[in-house]
Amino acid sequence: MTEALTTTDTTTPYILECGYEQVWIEKSGKRFPAWKVRLETGSWWRSKLDFLVLSRQSSVPLPKAAFRQLAQESPWQRPDPAVEKRSDDRWKPYMKKSLQILDHFLLTVRKNHAQAWSLFSRQCDTENLCSSPSDHIDCRQSKQLGQYFCSIDNAKHLARVLMERLITDQVSDWVIIEPSCGHGIIIEALVEEVQQSITGWKILGLDVDSEAVSHCRHKHSTNSSMSQIQWIAADFLSSSKRDFGIDDSEPCIVIGNPPFHLAQEFVDHAMEEYEARVVVFVMPRRLCGEAGRSYAYGEDYECEYIELESCDFHFQGDPVKSIKQPSLIQCLRRRK
Ligand SMILES: C[S@@+](CC[C@H](N)C(=O)[O-])C[C@H]1O[C@@H](n2cnc3c(N)ncnc32)[C@H](O)[C@@H]1O
Structure with missing residues (x-):
């Protein structure tokens, strides 16, 4: 011994x-x-x-x-x-x-x-x-800060849901906002999914953690397909679209994986302050309805929940620190 x-x-x-x-x-x-x-x-x-x-x-x-x-x-x-x-x-x-x-x-x-x-x-x-x-x-x-980042598969899934099911209008001047972008993998997945049609879109990645924002700027500085993205250190919940030069005529889409303890506040802020046409978020399952069904969501939105392929999240963006969080994709679409 x-x-x-x-x-x-x-x-x-x-x-x-x-x-x-x-x-x-x-x-x-x-x-x-x-x-x-x-x-x-x-x-x-x-x-x-x-x-x-x-x-x-x-x-x-x-x-x-x-x-x-x-x-x-x-x-x-x-x-x-x-x-x-x-x-x-x-x-x-x-x-x-x-x-x-x-x-x-x-x-x-x-x-x-x-x-x-x-x-x-x-x-x-x-x-x-x-x-x-x-x-x-x-x-x-x-x-x-709730830094449990999406896996790459879930980021791709979110991007696919947005492009295949929600962007049905032929609008060329979307403003896409990822309000809690972490290391930016949802935006990366979206850019990959969208390819050329992204030209003309304004894309913003916000995060309250300035280190996460620096990480995004540094990581994507040499990638030409990501060059139009603005990475901004900001608290989404106290921001308004005017802070980023978005005017009322520009249609906003908010997409992301918000910190779970503030998930409902993020949804409400996207709808009320940003008047988002579409909000696609990974949400804790406890705040969601049944997957595969549509619901009315307040007076102005329709809501659908979609199962994620896996509920794995990476603490601080490190795949080794993987944890499971029961969650679904929540899609809100503003009625015309
Ligand atoms: C669940 S992580 C998601 C990161 C990224 N969307 C992903 O899935 O890879 C939540 C992120 O929100 C950021 N965050 C927390 N509170 C915030 C706030 N009030 N405004 C903006 N970002 C915030 C955290 O720093 C963290 O990076």
């Missing part, structure tokens, strides 16, 4: 750090320390839940007393055996035994339960746990 405490063998799993920050668990309303674990794939943050799932799936009991004791002492970093004097005073020698027990638990699961281990040793931090303090702040801000 002592082998793991001093090993430099990177195939042996062991705990490196605990309580990097106390992690707020929304569902239980409690805080738990996070654990940084050295795995074959790198060093990743894991939550208490990850350990419990590992124990349940492998049927190897989690050494609860050792786990609790180490958690109570957090934050601490595992002492480097090569360094005599450590700067971390929170490390107490009696914790060594508990740490060895926990290392042994990891080693046992890894040796004997490949399936449970493969989930635990995945190559990313657990959702909401990040590998540096600045990442952690980014993570929190991203969550507050």
Whole structure:
């Protein structure tokens, strides 16, 4: 068991750090320390839940007393055996035994339960746990902004729905607004879908996060088919079409994947402030009616819901941080 405490063998799993920050668990309303674990794939943050799932799936009991004791002492970093004097005073020698027990638990699961281990040793931090303090702040801000981006397939699906089912008028001067554009993949999918007929359209990608907007500008700066798109840092909910030089005679279409906690506000603002002819949004399923049916939506709009091919979203636009959110495409069309 002592082998793991001093090993430099990177195939042996062991705990490196605990309580990097106390992690707020929304569902239980409690805080738990996070654990940084050295795995074959790198060093990743894991939550208490990850350990419990590992124990349940492998049927190897989690050494609860050792786990609790180490958690109570957090934050601490595992002492480097090569360094005599450590700067971390929170490390107490009696914790060594508990740490060895926990290392042994990891080693046992890894040796004997490949399936449970493969989930635990995945190559990313657990959702909401990040590998540096600045990442952690980014993570929190991203969550507050609802930065769960569309998969490419869903972005293409949205663009197809707009072009095949909703743009039936032969209008050459549409103004297309993506009010929460993130890294711009819905606009990218739309440009690909539309190809030449895009000439004459005004296309705006807005996002309240100026870094997301810079990302779009940078990413598309050399792509000539994206050169007419304006990327603007703005809060959609306090914007009006006049802010962007759109006058009342220009027909607006609003398309996107709004932050889910503000989804209804985005719909209302698109209809009321932008007087959009068409609004196509990915929406949380709880706010939607039944897919495949049409509904009246207020006095001026008709509404249809369409199933998405998958409900996968990527936190901060990173496909590795994939999560599922029950959702549908909501299409609103203004009655003539
Ligand atoms: C669910 S993500 C969607 C990103 C992109 N549409 C996609 O699916 O790839 C929501 C985006 O809305 C942005 N956002 C949040 N509140 C906003 C607001 N009030 N105005 C504009 N953008 C906002 C976030 O920064 C985030 O990038």
